[in-house]
Amino acid sequence: MTPGGVVVTGLGVHCAAGAGLEAFTDALRAGRSALLPAADRDADSPGAPLPPFDYPALLAERRARGGWVPEKAARTAARSPLGVQVSVLTAAEAWARAGLAEGALPPERLGLVVAGNNLTGAGAHRAADRYRDRPAAVPGRYALHMQDTDQVGVVSEVLGIEGEGCTVGGASASGNIALITAARLLDAGAVDACLVLGAPTELAPLERQAYRALGAMTPAATGAATDHEPPCRPFDRAHRGFTDGVGGAAVVLETAAGARRRGARVLARLAGHALRLSGTSLADPSEQVEAAVMRTALERAGVTPRQLGYVNTHGTASPLGDRTEAAALLRVLGPDAPALVNATKALTGHCLGAAGAVEAVATVAQLAGGFAHPNPWLSDPVEPRLRFAGTAAVPLAAEFALSNSFGFGGFHSAVVFANEGL
């Protein structure tokens, strides 16, 4: 690994819980959830939608607040799908926070790793609807928009990134895998700074239905009393599946030495990470491999379970996923561990490919802000021996935090952040 390690110097986020790091941190602290009960939404729409999204207006608003808007942001992404426009907003926020807006580093030393796969389902659904009977009207532009890699193209043009870049797919673990990929690019000396971009997923109705058919997603409204209940209750015995949220996040990683050289403010250190497959084609998580990646990430960070102050779980509210993760955590931490445990997806919804990036932002924001966000609807935990956060935010003075991300197809990952502010 890089001497001194890899550090976080910039954060950006735009999701249903909050647009921009301040609003997002406020929502975390307040435990404000953006999730709609089944009764209040259409079965074909996201469970945690963004407020009405007007890209030029959001750019103008940011400029009016004195925030940085890259010169090419409006023109390059004017025709882009919502997911790419959200990425430009989060990328620009993280880039400005890292102090990279003024061209502090040569373009060829900047990298971009976009987290997520199958990002364009809703776009494909809309295009199929619109052009089914008139294929001659399909615009050439769709050849760009239909690719996940459009995220890489647009964001690299807007920020002037000309080093290494790619998308990284690992289903719902993509965010963590992108952090790990970027850390390795930095370790290898391939780039001096790397933007990790959790790209939003907009699901097509058919894709949402497939998740429901699998039993992984909260059911659509049925007319029952449960239609009015909070839809996503991670680790509560009343959990009924995950609820999709629209949102993305961005994290700037640099070598500690590079950040020091240019006087960048260090928000946290990426102290350890681990990624493993469990050799399965199914959606089932493995308790054993979950425990193994948590242990390995902690060992690589040189952290004992008792030094761990906080765990940001994968915590989707899928009954099988919650039980498995709770059991794996108990194995790793032991029954009376000090680490506070919460689940950010109860507030943001499950941002799928971006989830790990959104939760990395949430983790660093909580470490830096000295609090752990509540689990607003957790009253009857599946595993009472874990120290779950309650229904109000609590102070947190954690030196180390663990963030888990798991994905269909056997992806298991964990990252450890060190608090650099203590």
Added chain:
Amino acid sequence: MDHSDIFEAVRRNLGVVVYDLDTTTVTLDNSLADLGCNSIDRAEVVTLTMEDMGISVPVMEFQQTRDIRSLVALLARHSA
């Protein structure tokens, strides 16, 4: 179809495709590139206009068009 209807459609679609373009300044003598269109923008102005007009023109034929006047003339030939 009338050339002026086609020109209006091209002008409207330029407004859709090109960020921040004041479409009132667009004339038949402009080329799409003059107005800030890259290759993807130019193709989209054409496909949107074909969609509006309900016509289909082979992509190769657009390579001959130099300005909006020749683009409108080509679309008009195919809409006749």
